[in-house]
Amino acid sequence: MTGYLLRAALVYCLLAAAIGIGTTANAQTLALVGGKAYASPDAVPLDDAVIVTTNGVITAIGSRNEVQIPSDAKVIDCTGKTVVAGFWNSHVHFTQAVWKNAGSAPAAPLQEHMREMLTRWGFTTVWDVGSDPSDTLPLRRRINSGEVLGPDIHTAGSIFPRGGHPAYLPPEMQLPEAATPDEAAQMTRGYLRAGLDGIKLFTGSYKGEDKPVVNMDVAVAKAAVDIAHAQGKPVFAHPQNTAGVEAVIAAGVDVMAHTVARQPGYPPEQLARFKQQGIALTPTLSLFAKLPLPPEIVARIVDNIVGQLKSFSESGGTVLFGTDVGYIQLYDTTLEYELMHRALSERQILASLTTNPAQYFKAAKKGRVEKGFDADVVVLDGDPVADVKNLARVAYTIRAGKVIYQKL
Ligand SMILES: [Zn+2]
Structure with missing residues (x-):
């Protein structure tokens, strides 16, 4: 040449x-x-x-x-x-070091990690429920331009309660905490103006084994929900404990981002409200199955959350497949399917990956x-x-x- x-x-x-x-x-x-x-x-x-x-x-x-x-x-x-x-994973995070400066980083390592974490497991659409938008928005742009092979990314902006910096995140990390309904409303407007697709609330935030959970006031949560819903955007929540689940129900949150290890089952009143309000659930069972705790305690927690998934589904709730991958390093989805199968049929699990999220998030041409x-x-x-x-x-x-x- x-x-x-x-x-x-x-x-x-x-x-x-x-x-x-x-x-x-x-x-x-x-x-x-x-x-x-x-x-x-x-x-x-x-x-x-x-x-x-x-x-x-x-x-x-x-x-x-x-x-x-x-x-x-x-x-x-x-x-x-x-x-x-194509599969949906409705609970992922683009927070690992590889995504830093995703707007200018070389494409090859981004695509390589995208494959390890998501595309090799069949995911064509994901909900990122908490990451740095200044990495995730450019990452999405580069995927949609065809430069990096990856899934269709939806991304939600996080809001924590005052004093609710979780024990498992680095203390120096700056997190958006809302002390009042006004602050929550302002943050929500800011996220949606920046092009984010939804909101993630920590209605309960884990502070460590020996410390009480910090819950978000219902009025704070509701202020975010009202703004998001007025713009047709969904709200996810990390519930953590019973008070966190009650805040989900009272504030009108759409998706519970986890089952609740610390609450024995879901009482009938909660199950009825989930159904009545159309609240969906991403189970994230393998997250709890991999907790660094003695095996007999892990086994008890897993029995409990499998029971929650079963009762949630049997009472008519919408299950959305979700693993918290990106926060956890377990990329292989086999364990999640095996645990879900203790509560759901194979076809119900396939629905949680395809038709359920397509319908729930109003993607009429997907699923x-x-x-x-x-x-x-x-x-x-x-x-x-x-x-x-x-x-x-x-x-x-x-x-x-x-x-x-x-x-x-
Ligand atoms: Zn998560």
Whole structure:
């Protein structure tokens, strides 16, 4: 190649990066051929399926003799594999050191970590419920431009109660504490103005084993909820204890970000309010299963929170899959699926990853493998209805018709 051509190629690459050539908007036509497909968690699976995606949208799904494979399609052989909708993790954090200065950091380590933490486990959409927006917003921008392969990121801004700096966060870390309803309202407006998608309240904040939990006043929580809801944005809460759960209910919070290890079960009155108010739950069971405590205490805590998940689901509550990954370093989702399976069926767990969050967060074109839906798809090495652990055996993760993870 001559010097001129080299320079021209370089200019083209820079230009392509600048204007976003090769982004999801230009995703090629894909044909996923020969797998078993679940259009939704409660559907009868379709064997020997063909799924075609064009320009980021599913344009056909049917059996091999019903669907014509376009001649320009990149064919992915799914023989022996199972195709389901792209997964949501509704409780993650982009707080690890690797995300620092995500706006200017080299793309390769960002993408590498994104793969280890999220895309290799099938996640095409995530809710980040607490991070530094000056890292997360540029990270999202670089993913959406196609520069870094990653999921669709929604991000929530955190608000702590006064004196509620949690024991597990570095003491020097500056945290937004709201002492009054006015302060909470102001913080909420600021977050939403900056382009964040929701709010995360610490209605109960853990101060250490020998110290009482600091709870947020209901009036403070409600001020944030009212502003967020007026703008159509959801509110998550870290409840920590019974008073924290009661504040969730009284303030009208949408999603409980954890089960509550310290409260035995959910009493019937709480379960009725969850149902009545449409409160959702991300269980984060493996977070508690990995607590550095004696095994018999951990086993008791896990029995308790599995029981909470079971009663929550049986009373009609919406379960949203969520692990707190990024805060915890356990990236493999197998343990979470196994623990959830003590309370829920395989199909209910698949719903917590797909249709439940799509419906709850009003993403009308996500959560199903159907014509006209976003081409967010996971190809699994086995049928998750036969064995729930197959949900963690991901062969391909496809977001908006573009392969963002492929098992080597
Ligand atoms: Zn968390």
